[in-house]
Amino acid sequence: MKHSERLELFENVRSRYSVFLTSVLWKLTGDKELFTEAMQYSLFGMWRNVEKLKGEKAGAYIYRIALTANSKAWRNRVGRNGEIPNDPIDPAEDADERLGREELAANVRREISRLPRKQARAIVMRYLEQQDYQAIAERLSCSKAGARSNVSRAMATLKSKLAALV
Amino acid sequence: MNDDKLEQILNSIGAEEIPSEAHRIAQDASNNFSKFLRQPSQPAKPSLWELIMRSRTVKLAAAAVIVIAVLVGLPFLPKDTASVTLGDVAEKLGQVKAIMYRMKMHVTGSMVPGIPQVSSDMEGTVIISDDFGMKMEMDTTMEMETEPNAGKKTTQLMYVVPDSKLMVMVMPDEKRFTRMEFSDDLLALMKKQNNDPREMIKQMMGAKYTDLGKSEINGIEVEGFETTDPAIYGGAMGNVKAAGGAMGGVKVILWVDAATWLPVLVEMDMTINEKTRITGTIYDYQWNVPVDKSIFEPVIPADYEAFPKEGMKMPEMTEEAAIEGLKIFGDLCGHYPKQANMMDLMQEISAVLVEQASKERPGDMTDTERVTKTMGTMRPIQSLGMFYMALVQDKKEPVYYGETVGPEDVGAVLMRWKSAENEYRVIFGDLSVGTVTGEQLAELEKQPPK
Numbered sequence: 001m002k003h004s005e006r007l008e009l010f011e012n013v014r015s016r017y018s019v020f021l022t023s024v025l026w027k028l029t030g031d032k033e034l035f036t037e038a039m040q041y042s043l044f045g046m047w048r049n050v051e052k053l054k055g056e057k058a059g060a061y062i063y064r065i066a067l068t069a070n071s072k073a074w075r076n077r078v079g080r081n082g083e084i085p086n087d088p089i090d091p092a093e094d095a096d097e098r099l100g101r102e103e104l105a106a107n108v109r110r111e112i113s114r115l116p117r118k119q120a121r122a123i124v125m126r127y128l129e130q131q132d133y134q135a136i137a138e139r140l141s142c143s144k145a146g147a148r149s150n151v152s153r154a155m156a157t158l159k160s161k162l163a164a165l166v
Numbered sequence: 167m168n169d170d171k172l173e174q175i176l177n178s179i180g181a182e183e184i185p186s187e188a189h190r191i192a193q194d195a196s197n198n199f200s201k202f203l204r205q206p207s208q209p210a211k212p213s214l215w216e217l218i219m220r221s222r223t224v225k226l227a228a229a230a231v232i233v234i235a236v237l238v239g240l241p242f243l244p245k246d247t248a249s250v251t252l253g254d255v256a257e258k259l260g261q262v263k264a265i266m267y268r269m270k271m272h273v274t275g276s277m278v279p280g281i282p283q284v285s286s287d288m289e290g291t292v293i294i295s296d297d298f299g300m301k302m303e304m305d306t307t308m309e310m311e312t313e314p315n316a317g318k319k320t321t322q323l324m325y326v327v328p329d330s331k332l333m334v335m336v337m338p339d340e341k342r343f344t345r346m347e348f349s350d351d352l353l354a355l356m357k358k359q360n361n362d363p364r365e366m367i368k369q370m371m372g373a374k375y376t377d378l379g380k381s382e383i384n385g386i387e388v389e390g391f392e393t394t395d396p397a398i399y400g401g402a403m404g405n406v407k408a409a410g411g412a413m414g415g416v417k418v419i420l421w422v423d424a425a426t427w428l429p430v431l432v433e434m435d436m437t438i439n440e441k442t443r444i445t446g447t448i449y450d451y452q453w454n455v456p457v458d459k460s461i462f463e464p465v466i467p468a469d470y471e472a473f474p475k476e477g478m479k480m481p482e483m484t485e486e487a488a489i490e491g492l493k494i495f496g497d498l499c500g501h502y503p504k505q506a507n508m509m510d511l512m513q514e515i516s517a518v519l520v521e522q523a524s525k526e527r528p529g530d531m532t533d534t535e536r537v538t539k540t541m542g543t544m545r546p547i548q549s550l551g552m553f554y555m556a557l558v559q560d561k562k563e564p565v566y567y568g569e570t571v572g573p574e575d576v577g578a579v580l581m582r583w584k585s586a587e588n589e590y591r592v593i594f595g596d597l598s599v600g601t602v603t604g605e606q607l608a609e610l611e612k613q614p615p616k
Contacts, residue, residue, distance in 0.1 A: 007203060016194055022192040026184045034589075036191050043199040101178075108175050127176035159172055 006050050013046060013053045017062050024063075027128045028070045030109055041069035059137060067120050074113035104162075112162045122150035123158070131140055198243040247567060264295040264457040271446035288446075293455070298462040300326040315457040325464040335478075342473040343466050348480050380424060388421040388430050427452060450481075483556050489597050491550035492580070496573045502580060506556075506566040508551035515547050557583045571595045579610050 001009075021042055021085045029035040034137040045065035047054060052061050112120055118140060125139060172318050195249055237531050271288040290304035302324040323336040331348040378390030394417050421431040432448040481487065495515065557564035564583040571580045576597030585591040588604045602610065 010203065011200065014200070016456050018192060018196060022188055023193075026188045027182060029178055030179070030182070031192065032187065034303045035188060040190050040199070041195060045200070047203065069399060085407075101175075104175055105179055108172070108179065123176070127173070128180040128182055155172060162172070 001051055006047075009054065010047055010050045013050065013058060013062070014043065017059075021062065021066055024066050024124065024128070025070060026065075028109060028112060028124065029073065030105060034073045038066070038073035041072050042066050045069055051127070060141075063121055063139065064117065067117060071113045071120075074110055107162055108158065111158050112154075114161075115157060119150050119154035119157065122147060123154040126151045139148045188493045207489045259483060263297065264293070265453050266291065266293045266450075266455045267448055267450040268292075268450040269446060271444060273444045285437070292459065292462065295457045298457060298459050299328050301462050325462060327462065327464065334466070336464060336466060336470070340473075341467075341470045343464070343470050344473055346480055378419070382428055383421055387424040387428055390419055390421050392417065392419045459496070464603075479545065481545045481552055483549065483552040485553065485591070485593075485599070487547055487549035487592060488553035488581075491546035492547070492593070494546050495550075498529075498543070501572045502568040503547070503550070504542055505568045506550060506554040506564070506568065506581065508548070508555060511547060511551045515544060519543065554581075573597075577610070578613065579607070582607060 021039065025038045025042065026035055029038055042062075042065055045068060046062065049061060049065065052058075110124060115123065121140060122136055125136045126133075131139075133144045133147045133151075136151070137144045140147055140150065142150070268291050269289070272286070273288075274285045288304055289305045290302060292302045293301070294300045304322050304324070305319050306322065307319045319336070320339045322336070324334075325334045325336070327334065333346045333348065335344040335346075337343065376391050376392045379388055381388050416437075417435045419433040420429060421433075422428060423430050429448075429451055429578050434446045434448075435445070436444045437569075492502055499518055503511050505511065505514070554564055554566065562583040562585070564581065565579075565582045567579060568581075571578045573595060576598075578595040579592050580595050580597075581593040587599060590602050590604065590607045592600050592602055592607065592610070594600065
């Protein structure tokens with residue numbers, strides 16, 4: 001494919017999936033710096049694989065690219081163990097409770113970034129995007145039972161990784 | 167954590183609204199990338215974008231290796247520079263699964279106050295495999311007036327074994343070996359994927375650099391890049407100024423193959439504190455050399471002694487470890503270190519330890535006891551240096567006031583860095599920690615230490 005054709009395809013894809021990428025990556029990172037890095041990796045991944053982003057499977061590829069980008073961004077956050085900067089303070093909320101909740105959410109996000117790809121996709125679709133198992137099965141190209149199994153395995157992995165925290 | 171709690175957290179993440187700032191960042195990143203793709207030179211160097219994005223990682227890796235070198239052989243600090251480059255190259259292997267190269271270093275001066283002037287030559291071979299780890303074999307010839315082995319060549323072998331989270335130094339001349347455990351953070355650095363050899367180009371792009379244009383080395387057309395920006399070493403060397411500066415200078419020239427963008431030669435020249443000069447070259451790069459796992463397995467003959475017996479641990483890069491380092495330094499000296507960058511820190515603590523050692527009577531401690539004690543003191547202090555480096559490289563705007571703030575300055579800001587928009591993390595003189603707004607910080611910093 002010529003460079004100009006790749007460019008045109010890339011522009012179409014990025015315009016079509018921009019909102020989706022922003023939403024998924026923000027929910028996976030919850031942090032400006034991580035989000036920026038994951039977004040850049042995603043764009044780079046889309047460019048490298050732009051030939052594959054034609055047709056029906058584009059969405060699935062984008063998903064894969066986004067999750068890989070998220071994992072890379074988290075891995076790059078070395079030395080800080082996934083520490084997340086705090087959001088602006090809500091004065092009505094108890095500070096300890098808020099910090100505890102944020103820390104838990106940050107740990108859950110970090111562990112999602114370490115899940116096997118299929119489990120990560122399943123858990124993101126199920127909980128972060130609130131999709132039903134039928135939709136997950138279609139996106140993962142598996143049966144409904146398979147989708148449930150991936151979600152359940154991801155939950156088990158997350159639970160075991162986070163067991164010491166709560 | 168039970169299912170309900172986990173589901174609750176996941177659902178709450180799912181229900182989060184996407185802030186408008188995220189959309190703006192996404193739009194900016196997307197537009198910038200698109201603009202980048204449309205640059206005329208883009209097709210020739212498609213990976214440059216990715217390389218640029220990893221600069222922090224590369225600098226941290228380099229910094230980590232500095233620390234390893236400092237930890238291993240304090241009196242022989244010349245090894246630092248060799249290792250900086252080693253760390254860089256280890257991060258630059260991209261599609262290359264194994265690389266071998268040679269290096270030469272020459273050091274003159276004294277990096278540690280109290281240690282006599284030294285002149286040494288080092289020459290060695292390094293082999294790095296993405297799959298198996300790293301092995302470095304280095305011959306060092308020391309010239310030191312008080313050194314009984316002056317002029318004698320000594321050999322050191324260093325192995326990094328990622329699977330075991332271990333670094334092993336073998337010193338055949340002394341029939342000793344040292345085992346060091348990696349923290350997870352440092353291991354992550356050493357195991358970074360995609361070690362693209364072109365990372366060095368990007369690293370230099372992260373600093374101020376000059377394109378020297380085309381030249382030829384051994385019949386290969388090369389392009390040169392030169393930097394005199396001390397930023398190339400991240401936050402590790404606060405007192406290394408640009409060439410011509412009052413304190414010293416740094417110059418690194420990278421020659422890359424104009425066709426492949428793989429490094430061909432690196433030339434380094436660094437002056438620290440107007441006294442110590444380190445010059446060196448890295449050359450004879452061989453890409454994708456065949457490797458066998460056995461090459462990377464430390465060979466330790468049965469009659470070699472572990473030194474120290476219980477091994478050592480690498481420093482951690484956390485806020486808590488940094489505070490512990492400040493506390494240990496404060497307890498030892500009655501004040502905090504003047505600077506938080508690694509090189510200044512190491513010089514300052516080394517001077518203290520050298521003075522302490524001079525007061526000891528012969529036979530007070532065995533060599534092992536002395537090394538264990540020294541490392542026990544230095545490790546948390548190195549953590550402070552590493553933590554500070556990470557903050558510098560993360561652009562968290564760290565500021566350190568060790569020269570004016572002491573343990574008695576309870577409410578004074580000793581160190582601070584940006585933790586979020588208009589939010590700063592502060593370590594106070596009494597080593598308590600807090601988070602303040604920009605306005606609160608400005609007020610705190612107005613107050614002179616008591």
